[in-house]
Amino acid sequence: MLSVMASARHDPFARMLNVDLMAVLVAALLPWSTSGVGIGMLVWLAALAATLELRPFLNSLRRPINVLPIALVALAAIGTLWSDTSWGSRLYAVSPATKLLFLPFLLYHFERSTRGLWVFIAFLASCTLMTVASWIVAIEPSLSMKGLGDPATYGIFTKNYIDQSQEFVLCTVVLALPIIISLRDGKIRQALLLMAVAVNFIVNMAFVVVSRTALVTLPVMLVVFAMAHLRWKANVLLSVAAIALGALAWTASPHLQATTERFTRDYRLYKELNEPTSIGLRLEFWEKSLRFFAEAPIIGHGTGSTRGLFEAAATGPAGSAQGQVIGNPHNQTLNVAVQWGMVGVVILYTMWFAHFSLFRGEGLAAWIGLMVVLQNIFSSLFNSHLFDFHEGWMYVLGVGVAGGMVLRAGARRTDSSGMAAR
Structure with missing residues (x-):
């Protein structure tokens, strides 16, 4: 990477690659850091300036x-x-x-650029690594960067449970399409690998930490996926499976029960007390x-x-x-x-x-x-x-x-x- 950056002064291909790699780095940092993202995007913009063609860019602004x-x-x-x-x-x-x-x-x-997919792969890989960190700090809270004593930091290595849930929900739903495509193309190993990654996100949200916003948005996004990419028979089977798995997860997860029960409890405490x-x-x-x-x-x-x-x-x-x-x-x-x-x-x-x-x-x-x-x-x-x-x-x-x-x-x-x- 350093050699590519050094040669970028004279090589248009290397300059474009630098811009792509900076975007990949920012996507990888997003689940972990705020200052890193802010600084990274400014560096990305500076790198982009060396490749920007003014007239096409101004035309795109229309x-x-x-x-x-x-x-x-x-x-x-x-x-x-x-x-x-x-x-x-x-x-x-x-x-x-x-x-x-x-x-x-x-x-x-x-x-x-032809490397846009690199950015999303970097974000997916980074979020997958974040689930590992989440499991670790759920077992050993002293390893969290958020400190001890606050129940809201359970299973959170950095940032907060709302940000983490947003990442995991997005990755879960986005993976649904490549899983379906892999199954249709007969790429069973690839489909199983992607399913394992998606299940990892779901299990973490069910048994470690999830935001109530995520509990609302996840079903909506899954319904959109089913309507856009599945036939009606598959939709029926998926609905039945989703209800069964949701009920099983709610029954097996005290954390998920507590999260859903807080909806009614919080409203009652607000209205009555x-x-x-x-x-x-x-x-x-x-x-x-x-x-x-x-x-x-x-x-x-x-x-x-x-x-x-x-x-x-x-x-x-x-x-x-x-x-x-x-x-x-x-x-x-x-x-x-x-x-x-x-x-x-x-x-x-x-x-x-x-x-x-x-x-x-x-x-x-x-x-x-x-x-x-x-x-x-x-x-x-x-x-x-x-x-x-x-x-x-x-x-x-x-x-x-x-x-x-x-x-x-x-x-x-x-x-x-x-x-x-x-």
Whole structure:
């Protein structure tokens, strides 16, 4: 790798390879590190600059898949002008959206590159290694980088259980397609290997740690897979098998039972005792956010205004659900609506739709991109995952790399059709 980097100054092939290898490194770091991803993407962008052809890149910016994320970041920047919070808070609130500016560069590069699949293999391998670390720290908690004494760190080597569950769910569902293709092609060993990797993710979530968001999004993603790639008889068998295996896992796993039972327990504690449980706080945040949105429905209250609004609306004791103050309402739509009103919501949903539409075709790249977008949309019902660091970068890398691969495949088909017509 060092020799390739050294020769990149004079070799266009080596320069392209450097950009690809940096993307592979960032994908491998994503489950483990935040600072590594941030630094890695800046280095990736610097490496890309040596290969960028200005006119084709500027032409690519006209596509809606590029215009819309840029528009959302621009709205966040412009929204600082009518916010009434401090300028420090305004600028800080812009930063979660800026990662979307990497999307046009990723789409442009991987439309030219033939190594996009390397990035996803690196992410899968890294997540698989993370399951090993999760099993180890579940057995020996002192080896966790998160410290001891907090039940929320059980089975977590680094990051948190929400981020880890998002990774494992995405890998599990994405693997379903290559497993089916391998079985249809008679590649039994390959199919068994991929099934073993997928089962490893599922078992870890069932018996070590899983987020409630993952419990909601996983079935939705599996239903989409069944509708897109299986016949109705297979869907019936899969549904029966999924219900049976789910019931067996719930019966055998005290952890899974406790996770599902917390849904009703948290709601009851919130309604009866006003305790700030996870579900209770979300309901409180959503109710107040809807009121904030109704006060400024067109352009919102401005970038970074959310915390100040919650401070003004806080009632009751500091430890109660009504007294909680937060800068993130734990819902992507409301996060955007409070700050930038309907203008922001329209841009957000149009962007999601444009990216979803990009992946309606056939092939592994389209399937990966589709699942990345679908997961982000559904998990953003309970969190602001487009703006959160980890899930936001999963979206940017997934859509950028898979989208570039889909665009490249489409260009090849167009060229082939043109040659055939001649």
